[in-house]
Amino acid sequence: MLVDFNFRVILEYLPLFLTGLRSTFFIAIVSIALALITGIIACSCRISGIKFIKYPAIAYIEIVRSTPLLVQIYFLYFGLPTLGLKIPEIQTGILALMLNSGAYMAEIIRAGINSVDEGQIEAGISSGLNYVQRMRLIILPQALGVTIPPLLGQNIVLVKDSALLSLISVMELTRCGQTMTSERFMPTEAFLTVAFFYMCIYFCLKALADWSQRKLIFREAY
Amino acid sequence: MIEFKNVNKWFDKLHVLNDINLKIPKGEVLVICGPSGSGKSTLIRCINRLEKIQQGQIIVNDTPVHDKSTNLTKLRAEIGFVFQQFHLYPHMTVLQNVMLAPVNVKKIAKTKAEKIALEKLEQVGLTEKSGAYPAQLSGGQQQRVAIARGLVMSPEIMLFDEPTSALDPEMIGEVLDVMVNLVSEGMTMCVVTHEMGFAKKVADRVLFMDEGKIVETGTPGEFFDNPQTDRASEFISKILTH
Numbered sequence: 032m033l034v035d036f037n038f039r040v041i042l043e044y045l046p047l048f049l050t051g052l053r054s055t056f057f058i059a060i061v062s063i064a065l066a067l068i069t070g071i072i073a074c075s076c077r078i079s080g081i082k083f084i085k086y087p088a089i090a091y092i093e094i095v096r097s098t099p100l101l102v103q104i105y106f107l108y109f110g111l112p113t114l115g116l117k118i119p120e121i122q123t124g125i126l127a128l129m130l131n132s133g134a135y136m137a138e139i140i141r142a143g144i145n146s147v148d149e150g151q152i153e154a155g156i157s158s159g160l161n162y163v164q165r166m167r168l169i170i171l172p173q174a175l176g177v178t179i180p181p182l183l184g185q186n187i188v189l190v191k192d193s194a195l196l197s198l199i200s201v202m203e204l205t206r207c208g209q210t211m212t213s214e215r216f217m218p219t220e221a222f223l224t225v226a227f228f229y230m231c232i233y234f235c236l237k238a239l240a241d242w243s244q245r246k247l248i249f250r251e252a253y
Numbered sequence: 254m255i256e257f258k259n260v261n262k263w264f265d266k267l268h269v270l271n272d273i274n275l276k277i278p279k280g281e282v283l284v285i286c287g288p289s290g291s292g293k294s295t296l297i298r299c300i301n302r303l304e305k306i307q308q309g310q311i312i313v314n315d316t317p318v319h320d321k322s323t324n325l326t327k328l329r330a331e332i333g334f335v336f337q338q339f340h341l342y343p344h345m346t347v348l349q350n351v352m353l354a355p356v357n358v359k360k361i362a363k364t365k366a367e368k369i370a371l372e373k374l375e376q377v378g379l380t381e382k383s384g385a386y387p388a389q390l391s392g393g394q395q396q397r398v399a400i401a402r403g404l405v406m407s408p409e410i411m412l413f414d415e416p417t418s419a420l421d422p423e424m425i426g427e428v429l430d431v432m433v434n435l436v437s438e439g440m441t442m443c444v445v446t447h448e449m450g451f452a453k454k455v456a457d458r459v460l461f462m463d464e465g466k467i468v469e470t471g472t473p474g475e476f477f478d479n480p481q482t483d484r485a486s487e488f489i490s491k492i493l494t495h
Binding site for chain 2: 148150151153154156157158159160161164168169172173
């Protein structure tokens, strides 16, 4: 099978793929950072006792989780201009990924917080620590350990989801594959190359995940 | 020092505290016993408002505990609480566990807090474990750290919720010894326990609860040797013959 492969064309299109890789990388990093901030804010609102901020957070999380990402992307892509907001496709794409991933991250963080034993909270209360102190000193350090692996899993999902931005003509990796396919009609070569670059990003993120897990999680010594 | 006035509490329909009236003077050691589900844990958890009450009043040092205007931080700093399951913070060393409240609640400087914390660890006999993590300690050692964590705030009252029930039999003694030492220092203590040896040795008064009511109170001698109610004598014969 490999003998039928045209590596020369891949080489020829390499500059394009590298632009696509850079674009995907940029989209991923910015979206992950923004999604994390969105997730933390949405989670804080979600666990708040104040109904006025709790219910909007629930609505946001449920709407995002109950609709397909592609629909959300199209909704923003076609919907924002009708509201008079004309922003470049790449920013629309980042906004969609941020809102989508943010909702999932909010639920991951909430699960981490809920996983901390009730007794820990009671011990903090009995010592006279207030809510913020209990969160900062007792709950979050323990929640962090269980939150990081699923959070990084969500980031990997986000990177792969960014392929959908090709459908709103953002020039990222997948879109480069489509370009090469339409110009040379070599879809196998094109998408194998695309897949290879996604794998590179995946293994970079995974290495980061393993490193952070070793660094950030407190280890209970046994 | 602690006073319950017509206190009632329900968990949904379960009447868990039924018209409790109780006075605990300063320096008293009160042992609370009774079958499981009788409301004894709930009773002491109401004293520092880990649980809310629906009716009545609890007054600690002239402060109505369940009043909206009460400064809970100040109140809780005066009351040490020891849990059955220790609830030490697993991500902190023993010393950090003990120092946490003085530094963050009382805003004592770290060096000074460390000194006080080490004094309390010495009191429970665990100075050499100050750098260890809770998971490295035995149950008895963990519970002694938990007691030091309560003592470090210099409380006037210590509450113990079945402090030895989660321990191996051979570790019960070391925890009870620490508690007996506290009694000799004149600490006001409420202890939910079935350790009859401890009750007979140091308790000023034993309180027997069943189905949310205080069924009987008396000195340990009166209560164990000559219980007034059938329910209490049934309970005592069960725990003595098990």
